[in-house]
Amino acid sequence: MEAVSTPVKDRAESSIRSHRKSKSIIEHVMYIIFVVCAFCAVIAVGAITIYMVISGVPALKTVGIAEILFGTEWLPTAENPQYGILFIVLTSIVGTSLAILIGVPIALLAAVFLSEIASPKVAAVVKPAVELLAGIPSVVYGLLGILILKPLIYKLELFIFQDDPTHQMTGGANLISAVLVLAIMILPTVVNVSETSLRAVPQDYRSSSLALGASKIQTIFKVTIPAAKSGIATAIVLGVGRAIGEAMAIVMVAGNSVNLPAPFNSVRFLTTAIVSEMSYSEGTHRQVLFTIGLVLFVFIIIINIILNTVLKKGGEQRD
Amino acid sequence: MTNQTASSLTKKKTRVSDYVLLALIYFSAFLAVAILVGIIIYVAYKGIPSINWTFLSSIPSYINKTFGILGNLINTLYIVVITLLIATPVGIGAAIYLTEYAKPGKVVRVIEFTTETLAGIPSIIYGLFGMVFFGVSLKLGFSILCGSLTLTLMVLPTIVRTTQEALKAVPESYRQGAMGIGATKWYMIRTIILPCALPGIVTAVILSIGRIVGESAALIFTAGSGYLLPTGIFEHIFKTGGTLTVQMYLSMSNGKTEQCFGIAFLLVAFVFLINCLTKFLTSKMKK
Secondary structure, three states, X not given: OOOOOOOHHHHHHHHHHHHHHHHHHHHHHHHHHHHHHHHHHHHHHHHHHHHHHHHHHHHHHHHOHHXXXXXXXXXXXXXXXXXXXXXXXXHHHHHHHHHHHHHHXXXXXXXXXXXXXXXXXXXXXXXXXXXXXXXXXXXXHHHHHHHXXXXXXXXXXXXXXXXXXXXXXXXXXXXXXXXXXXXXXXHHHXXXXXXXXXXXXXXXXXXXXXXXXXXXXXXXXXXXXXXXXXXXHHHHHHHHHHHXXXXXXXXXXXXXXXXXXXXXXXXXXXXXXXXXXXXXXXXXXXXXHHHHHHXXXXXXXXXXXXXXXXXXXXXXXXX | OHHHHHHHHHOOOOOHHHHHHHHHHHHHHHHHHHHHHHHXXXXXXXXXXXXXXXXXXXXXXXXXXXXXXHHHHHHHHHHHHHHHHXXXXXXXXXXXXXXXXXXXXXXXXXXXXXXXXXXXXXXXXXXXXXXXXXXXXXXXXXXXXXXXXXXXXXXXXXHHHHXXXXXXXXXXXXXXHHHHOOOOHHHHHHHHHHHHHHHHHHHHHHHHHHHHHHOOHHHHOOOXXXXXXXXXXXXXXXXXXXXXXXXXXXXXXXXXXXXXXXXXXXXXXXXXXHHHHHHHHHHHHHO
């Protein structure tokens, strides 16, 4: 506009400015692209929540909330179908708790070994091994569960129940087998997260404790572990999340009939119910399977909220 | 008297509980390693014999009564490539926004919370969601594209988090230096930050490949279980295609254990390779 009459200095300035303008458009576009990318996760979680609710709620309406959640009869293909999932929910809760009870002590001690006891060289061998365990696909665990664990548990079952005619033999496909597979599967998660939090405990704590005359083991169990407790709690909650959501590894070893979760009963988890029945289900049956998915989803959301509010805050306070 | 105190000071007090706990610690660590070694040896011992040329280069044939995984291998490749083509740019973009642009506040908290939630959602839920959203609502049915889109959501948190770590590791002085000599933000990110963070981004991609190859529950309801060879490069995207893991699950349900072990061996070997690669890259990044 005024460029013609303006002195050289001004012209140079305006050219810089106009150059800037074209740059700033690219800048702006890139910024918007990044924002959109960042919101993908938000949109995805929103969409998943909406779809899980939309597909899970209809069955609650048609069959009845109480009948589904507190019913104990699961006969979806019978003439007079029953859709009670109480035992399935209980199995998931009991199975996950047992897997945590078995897996967490072992994982915690292994984490202690890695961070407190092992020499760097030994740790350099053990740690990748644990990480490799995390990467092995769940179907492989399932396969090994069927071929190694199931026969062993069956022998145990035969031994325990040989004089008990009322017990229905499961051939080793029962709650115990599934729990053992789950316990192994949560090991890497719990070991890695606990080890990180143990390593984050300041060295001063250990030195002070040792200087006061505590032995190394006393220091570990009375000082280091309590100091790392929020990290260890996080590890356990992550383990719960992994165990409750695992499907393919336990679908073949859990036995797959709906029963009260007793150790030697053939049982069905929330996840295995979906995997094993989805392919042939239809109508209300399919809707109820989605309700099972919704129940599982609610569990996972609760776990996530615990992780993000209670545990995160605990961790921040300590820092 | 003096002798006695001296000896009690120098003599170590032995506690039985210490030894018991120490033994338990060693035992636990040993157990974790033993399980892994056991799995690897067992799978290799049972799996290697069933791997031969027919196994690798054909598809299941009922006429010849042979079994092969070529179709599944190609499907796996398809799903890995398509998933990463979508998930990598989006994940890197999200990570750039979170580390380079966003100011700490509510928005960032929401994004980080949802990313963590995505990471915590079990694959079976992804399977259900993918089936109703991509499969039914978007009418993709059982197809490789449907499976890939589902897996995109699943690996997104892995890519975002790993890339974020890599971006955070780029020294602040690089940014100040670039800004100081007049670079714009995107120019700085493109020419300085991203190249520096490249090993981290590659790690993210490799970790995602590992997850995709090992996934089964999310794929069985979305990509289905087809094992046929592709008839056209792009047509195949809309066809059903089971990956190695899905095929392994099906063989397992049919009691064909030698097929399972063949696939299992390939999967474990692949996971091993992936772990070695990421270890190598992370150590390179630290230097």
